[in-house]
Amino acid sequence: MAKDPENDARQRAVERIRKARSAPDGDVQLWVDQLRTGDRTALARAISLIESHRAEDRPRAEQLLSVAGQHAGKALRYGITGVPGAGKSTWIEAAGQALIARGHKVAVLAVDPSSLRTGGSLLGDKTRMSELARHPDAFVRPSPSGTTLGGVAAATAEIALLCEAAGFDRILIETVGVGQSETEVRRMSDLFLLLLLPGGGDGVQGIKRGILEWADAVWVNKADGGPEQLAAARAALAVYQGALGLIAPPPEGAPPIFRTGSALDPKQVGEWMDLLESRLADAMGQGRLEQRRRRQKADALAGVLATEALRYFEEHPRFPDAWDRLQNEAARTQIPPHEKVREMLRGLD
Ligand SMILES: Nc1nc2c(ncn2[C@@H]2O[C@H](COP(=O)(O)OP(=O)(O)O)[C@@H](O)[C@H]2O)c(=O)[nH]1
Ligand SMILES: [Mg+2]
Incomplete structure (x- = not known):
């Protein structure tokens, strides 16, 4: 076919426009x-x-993350959990300002899987963190919506990485102390702080035992307003301390620290921040922080492996039939499930 320079030029132009459309923000x-x-x-x-x-x-997002990731990893990450109303946002407002006063740049992120359903706790959080949200050395970001590909916690970990690349050297991640999210936040935290209310004690306020187990620091909040509240907070602290005394500290961690306090008192929060910062500095100096991050990354990889392995089998061409057969067999008779599933998977090859 004869060459048509006009057509060639047109095609090149179309190609240029297509490229520009797929990369509207220029080079990553x-x-x-x-x-x-x-x-x-x-x-x-x-x-x-x-x-x-x-x-x-997604491909472009991953490209961005991989380039940004080269400039991340030096920030310290705090995870803050507790039931709704425990005072997390109030505490973070003070803690963030304390960190800024010490020369840090602070990013505050939230993981709230219920934010989609409830319309988000953003309204409350933004007013609770109004000073911080306005500060030039701070960045406050509400929870991504639950429909984000890969889930809210995964998106938050990626946003944390971007914030690190953008020069924020302290990342505070707030998460509600119910469901799965606090486990995931703990996995991305260098220090995991649990905020509790006084007057709980029985059943540890619906906080799962596992969370108490994983806390590096426990603050019983709202110890203010009068001697009664103070006594209630101290009593609650004793109960939690007792519960934790029965549990061995995490392998890479130092034993957790406790105190009662008021998130409304910036001085108390500032003092506690100093203590937490010095614990992190120790953990870093002794190589414990690196060890912890190593384990967290391995855990995260194992999580991805589980998801991807499932996807791999589900997408296998012979899977639908084999799965149907297995389900029918299970409906008809008692089967040993592990053995049968293993047998089915082996049969796919
Ligand atoms: N008295 C008292 N009230 C507090 C304290 N911390 C938080 N609050 C109040 O408790 C309510 C819930 O606080 P918030 O920070 O939004 O809790 P979150 O849901 O855990 O983020 C707000 O009205 C706060 O002003 C505290 O230490 N003492
Ligand atoms: Mg909050």
Whole structure:
């Protein structure tokens, strides 16, 4: 076929436009460079990409994360959990300002899997963190919606990474102390803080035993207002301390620290922050922090492996039939499930 220069030129133009459309923000490297100068717009755009619900945005998001990831890893991450109303946002408002006063740049993120259903706790949190939200050295970001691909906690870990690349060296992650999210937040925290209310004690306020077990620090909040509240907080602290005394500390951790306090008192929160910071410095100096992160990454990989392995088998061409057969067999007779599932998986090869 004869060459048609006009057609060639047209095709090249179409190709250019297609490329420009698929990469509206230009080169990823350039984007990360902008991010690193502390450009808030670049950060906000990056977060929007991570939070996108569109599968076709994912490859670009991963590209961005992999480049940004080269500039992350030096920030310290705090996870803060507790039942709704325990005072997490109030505490973070004070803690964030204490960290800024010590020269840090602070990003506050939230993991709230219920945010989609309830319309979000953002309203309350934003008013609770109004000072911090306005501060030039702080960045306050509400929970991504539950429909984010890969889940809320995964999106938050990625947003934390972007914040680190953008120069935030302290990341505070607030999460509600119910369900699965606090386990996932604990996995991305260098220090995991549990905020409790006084007057609980029995049943540990619906906080799962596992959470108490994993806490590096426990603050019984709202120890203010009068001698009665103070006594209640101290009594609760004793109960929690007793419960924890029965549990061995996590392998890589130092024993947890406790106190009663008021999140409304910036001085108390500031003093406690100093203590937490010095514990983190010790953990870093003694190599315990690195060990912990190593284990967290291995745990996270194991989680991904489980999801991907399931996906791998589900997408196997022979899976639907084999699965049907197994379900029918199970409906008809008693079967040993592990043995049968293993047998089915072996049969797929
Ligand atoms: N008296 C008292 N009230 C507090 C304290 N901390 C938080 N609060 C109040 O408790 C309510 C819930 O606080 P918030 O920070 O939103 O809790 P979150 O749901 O855990 O984030 C708000 O009205 C706060 O003002 C405290 O230490 N003492
Ligand atoms: Mg809150």
